[in-house]
Amino acid sequence: xxxxxxxxxxxxxxxxxxxxxxxxxxxxxxxxxxxxxxxxxxxxxxxxxxxxxxxxxxxxxxxxxxxxxxxxxxxxxxxxxxxxxxxxxxxxxxxxxxxxxxxxxxxxxxxxxxxxxxxxxxxxxxxxxxxxxxxxxxxxxxxxxxxxxxxxxxxxxxxxxxxxxxxxxxxxxxxxxxxxxxxxxxxxxxxxxxxxxxxxxxxxxxxxxxxxxxxxxxxxxxxxxxxxxxxxxxxxxxxxxxxxxxxxxxxxxxxxxxxxxxxxxxxxxxxxxxxxxxxxxxxxxxxxxxxxxxxxxxxxxxxxxxxxxxxxxx
Numbered sequence: 005x006x007x008x009x010x011x012x013x014x015x016x017x018x019x020x021x022x023x024x025x026x027x028x029x030x031x032x033x034x035x036x037x038x039x040x041x042x043x044x045x046x047x048x049x050x051x052x053x054x055x056x057x058x059x060x061x062x063x064x065x066x067x068x069x070x071x072x073x074x075x076x077x078x079x080x081x082x083x084x085x086x087x088x089x090x091x092x093x094x095x096x097x098x099x100x101x102x103x104x105x106x107x108x109x110x111x112x113x114x115x116x117x118x119x120x121x122x123x124x125x126x127x128x129x130x131x132x133x134x135x136x137x138x139x140x141x142x143x144x145x146x147x148x149x150x151x152x153x154x155x156x157x158x159x160x161x162x163x164x165x166x167x168x169x170x171x172x173x174x175x176x177x178x179x180x181x182x183x184x185x186x187x188x189x190x191x192x193x194x195x196x197x198x199x200x201x202x203x204x205x206x207x208x209x210x211x212x213x214x215x216x217x218x219x220x221x222x223x224x225x226x227x228x229x230x231x232x233x234x235x236x237x238x239x240x241x242x243x244x245x246x247x248x249x250x251x252x253x254x255x256x257x258x259x260x261x262x263x264x265x266x267x268x269x270x271x272x273x274x275x276x277x278x279x280x281x282x283x284x285x286x287x288x289x290x291x292x293x294x295x296x297x298x299x300x301x302x303x304x305x306x307x308x309x310x311x312x313x314x315x316x317x318x
Contacts, residue, residue, distance in 0.1 A: 005036055006112050011170075012037035012091035014081030016074055017099035021048040027097065028060055030105040037089045038063045039081045040099070044071035075190030078167075079181050086176060093170045103168045107210045114208055115170050121203035124169035128162040129209035148192070148230050155238040156195040157245070159313050162207055167191045175203045183240060189233035196237035200244045202317050254311050261304030268297030 005011065013031065017024050017040050024040065031038060038060060042049055044067075053065045066080055078096060085094045093115060097103050103125065115123045128149075149164040167190070175198065183197040184190060198205065246252040272294035275286045 006034040006093075006109070007116055009092040009112070009116065010090045011035050011093050011095065011112070012039060012085045012089050013095035013097050014078055014085065015040045015097050015099045016043055016077040016081070017041065017045065017049055017053070018043040018071060018074075018077075019045045019047045019049060020099040021045070021052045023101045024049060024052060024099050025056060026101045027099055027103075027105075028056060028063070030101070031097070032105060032108055034109075035095070036062065037085065037091060039084055040065050041077045041081045042067045043073070043077040044068045046071075073185075073187040073190070075184055075193070076186035078190065079184060079186075082171075082176055083181075086173065092173050094173060094176060095170045096168050098168060104210060107208065108170075111170060111208045111210075114206065115172075118206060119204070120206050121172045121175035121201075122169060122198060122205045123208050124161070124163075124205065125166050125210035126161075126163035126207040127166055127211060129207070148227075148234070151231070151234045152192050152195060152237075154309075155192065155234040155241070156199045157241060157312055157316055158195055158199060158205055159316055160207070160318065161195070161205055164195065165191050166210075167194065168210070169208065175201055179203075185229070185233055187229055189229040192230055192233040193237055196233075196241055199241050199317075204317050206318075254308050254315070257304045257308035257311070261301045261308060263301070264297040264304065265301030268294050268299075268301060272298070 011034060013035050015024075015027060015038065020027070028038065028040075040053055040063065042053060042065060050067065053063075057063050057065060064084070066084060068077060068080070082094060085091050093112060095108065097105065097108075107125070111123050111125070114120065149162055152164040153159045153161070165188075178201040179197045180200070181197070183193060183200070185193040195205075242255060242258065246255040246258075275290065275294060278284050279286065
């Protein structure tokens, strides 16, 4: 227990026979329950974890029947924690010892002091540690983080692909787990689900450590999954947050802006084709039929974006 909060951590583990013991060793004593979910590992992780249960009395080991992905694994841990523990704060710690667990205490302090629903780690605030991140990860994280801001409505959140931190029990009980993806698009879809539940989220600066771990991330499939999650998550959030739950002006401005822009570009494309293939020169008035909807549509979309940024639940 920490400052009157019961705490639990969920640790996803896939082929972590070498590092899972190190991860557990570094956990602070105030963690009440440790839930490790073995995601169908093909190495000796299962036997290593079985031995560790004799050393760590707080340790509970769950096992997926096959490799199901980080999202499925974490959801399994969340559901177990909600059903079988009294945890008020449920943490996420990577099983590969990359996360510096000495930051769990200050993260919990901010979590309590700011009355947050989710406090997450961000490696972007440590410049030197960020430089040590492989280049392709830097580019991928920045690109996905930028797109995810628009998708989830959390414009002040950085380092989207880092999900380590603490979630409040009450917000997890509101989250629709059906919205959350099961693979490496988990973080993006989780933020979408939290946005729909109106969760208050804050970053906490935590450096990353790269050592013996071996990444199982496949760059191209992971990038495509995240792009799909960003696209689907945006429309899911708009529908639930600004249409279904309450018809917000943001939805009206967005749809009107998209419609006017589409009309303007369609007319513009027709005029361009007519000029090229039919050698006809449109009049100034005809050109304005294309230009005005585009300008007005852009203004409406920009207004919707500004309102969405101001509507972030900080």
